[in-house]
Amino acid sequence: ATDFEVCIVVPKLSRAATGEDCVASLVRELEGAGLLVERVRGVPAEFIKLSASMGILGRAASEMQMKKLTCIGMELQFEWEQVAAFVRQPDGSLFSWRERFTCFRYLIYGIVNKTNSEISLKFDDKEFYWKQNESLLRRLEDEGVVKLVFPLHEEIKRKQLLRNWALNWHDFTWQPIDEVYSYFGTKIATYFAFLGMYTRWLFFPAVSGLATQLIDFGSFQWLVLPAFFIFVISWAVFFLQFWKRKNSALLARWGINYSFAEYKASANELEPIRHYLSIEREEEKNFDDAPAEKRRLQRNEWSGVLLRIRNNAIIVLGIICLQLPFELAYAHLYEKTETEALRYVLTALYLVAIQYYTRIGGKVSVILIKYENNQGEQSSADSLIYKVFGLYFMQSYIGLFYHASLYRDILTLRKVLIQRLVVSQVLENLIENSIPYLKYSYKKYSAVHKKRERESPSGKSVRLSTRVEKEYLKPSYTASIGEELEDGLFDDFLELALQFGMIMMFACAFPLIFCFAALNNATEIRADALKLLVMLKRPVPRAAATIGAWLNIFQFLIVMAICTNCLLLVCLYDEEGKWRIEPGLAAILIMEHALLLVKFGFSHFVPEEPAWVRANRVRYVAQAQTVCSQQLLRSISKLDRKWE
Secondary structure (H helix, E strand, O other): OOOEEEEEEOOOOOOOOOOOOOHHHHHHHHHHHOOOOEEEEEEEEEEEEEEOOHHHHHHHHHHOOOEEEEOOOOOEEOOOHHHHHEEOOOOOOOOHHHHHHHHHHHHHHHHHHOOOOEEEEEEEOOOEEEEEOEEHHHHHHHHOOOOOEEEOOOOOOHHHHHHHOOOOOOOOOOHHHHHHHHHHHHHHHHHHHHHHHHHHOOOHHHHHHHHHOOOOHHHHHHHHHHHHHHHHHHHHHHHHHHHHHHHHHHHHOOOHHHHHHHHHHOHHHHHHHHHHHHHOOHHHOOOOHHHHHHHHHHHHHHHHHHHHHHHHHHHHHHHHHHHHHHHHHHHHHHOOOHHHHHHHHHHHHHHHHHHHHHHHHHHHHHHHHHOOOOOOHHHHHHHHHHHHHHHHHHHHHHHHHHHHHHHHHHHHHHHHHHHHHHHHHHHHHHHHHHHHHHHHHHHHHHHHHHHHHHHHHOOOOOOOOHHHHHHHHHOOEOOOOOOOEOOOHHHHHHHHHHHHHHHOOOOOOOOOHHHHHHHHHHHHHHHHHHHHHHHOOOOOOOOOOOOOOOHHHHHHHHHHHHHOOOOOOOOEEEOEEEEEOOOOOHHHHHHHHHHHHHHHHOOOOOOOOOHHHHHHHHHHHHHHHHHHHHHHHHHHHHHHHOOO
C-alpha cells in the first residue's frame, strides 16, 4: 500500500449522533471500494485519510481506460493483467504521482448509489437524500458536509527533499529533478528544471557584463556595447533552443510521450472535427446534413476568433485608458523626486499599488475568457497567460521606456533599473514567502481560539497535535488571479518572464543587471522549494509536457530586446551620461535586421531533441509497426481458416 496520500475534510459533529451519520456511511463505502481509511479528529475539523494498494490503483486505472506508455513506445490502454508491458517511473513505481491522484479521485468520486431508491442521509440536524446513480462525495460537497479534498504530503519523501534540495546550498543550481517529478508531478518539475537551467546559463552574460563594466578596452571601447548586445541575443536564442532539447530529454526519461500529451491537450479541440467526419461517414440519407454541419463549425470558429479579438481589445483599452496614465504619473513623480531614499520608497509604494491593479485586471481576464469559444482547458489557459502578461508587460516596462525615450539620461535609466530589479525582487520574495505563513498562523490561531472558547473555558492548553490538521490549515498553491485555470506556477513563470524581459531589453543600458538576476535566481530556487515543501499544501498535480505559452512569450521578448537595444545604441552616451546620435542610424538598422536573421537562423542550427531521443522514437515506431503487422497477419490467418 502507498502512504496516506489523499485527505477528505468533514466538519465535526456539533452533538452526539443518535444513529449512523453520513460520514460513517462515507467511510464504509470508501472501505468497500478497497481503500485504507483512517479517521483523525482534529481541532478545526475531522479528517479522513486515504491510502490504497497498488492493485486497487491498477484496477482503477484499467476501469478508467488510462493511457500509459509501453515498452515499445506506444500509448496503450492500461491493463492490470499486462502490467509488465508498461514503462516504470524513474523511482521504480508503476504510476506517476498525477496518475495515482487521478486514480484516487476516480475511486472516491466513483462511489454512486446503485440501489433502486433514494437513500436518506443525516448529519447533525440536517437530512438529505442520496439519489440513484449520484456520486456520494458530490452530494456531500453540495450539502457542505465535505469541506475539502486535498493531497497529503508524504513525510519521509518530504524530509528527503528538504534535506537534499531545499536546504542543500552546496551547489546553487543543482536539483534532484527526477525526485521532484516523482513527488510533485510533471508541471512543477518542468518549472524547476527550466529555472535551474536558466540560472546556470545566466553565468555567461553575467561574467561578460561584469567584464564590460570593469575592463577598459581603450580605443575599442565604442565596440564593447554592440559586441555585448550581439552576444546576449545569441545567448538567449541558444538558451531557448537548448531548453527544448532538455525538455524533450526529460520527457523521454519520465516516460511521457510528448506527441500524445499534445493530443490529450487538444482532444476537446478535435472533437468537433471528429463529429464532422463521423457525419460524413454516415449513410447517404444523412449526407445532406454535412454541409449544414460544416457551416456550423465555420460559424463557431469565426465567432470564437471575434470573441477573442473583442476581449483583447478590452484589455488593450484598459491598459491605454487606465494603466498608462498611472504609469506615466509615476515616472514623472520619480523624475521630480530628488533624494534616492524617497525614490526607493516611491518605487516600493508603486509596486505594491500596481500589484493590486494588475490582479484586478487578471481577474477581469478570467471572466472574459469564460465567454470565449476556447476549445479545451489548455487553450483557455494560454489565452489567459497572454492577456495577463500584456498587463504586467505594461506595468513593468512603461516607466523604463519613459525614462529612456523622454529624458535620455543613461545614468538615471541605470538607477531605475537597479531600483526596479532590487525592490521588485525583494518585495516578490517577501510577499510570496510571508503571506502563506501569515495565513497559516491566522487560521491556526482562529481554530485553537474557537476550540478553547467552546471546550476549555478554564484556559486549558489547546494545540494542533496531528500533521494532517496542520496541512489542512496551510494555504493552497494557487495563482494570484484565481485558481480557475492556473495554479501557483502562473505567478512563478510570470516573475521569470518579467525578469527576462527587463535584463534583455535594457542589456546595453546596464550590463551588470545579469549579475543581479543570477544571484536572485540562485536564491529563488531554494525559496520556491521551501515554499512548496513547508509553507503550502501539497499541490494538485497537473498534466503538462512543456512550459506552454511561456515559451512563446520568451521568444517575443527576444525580438523586443533586439528592437529596444538597437534604439539604445542609436543614442550612445558620452562621458557625462548625455546621449547623442553619432554612430549612424543606418549601421544600427543593419545590425537590427542582422540580429533578427540571427535569431531565426540560430533556431534551426540546434536540433530540438537529442539524437538518443530521436533514435529511441524511430526504434519505437519500428517496433510498433512490427507488432501491428504481426497482429494483423494473425487476424487475416484466422479469417482465412474461418472461411475454409
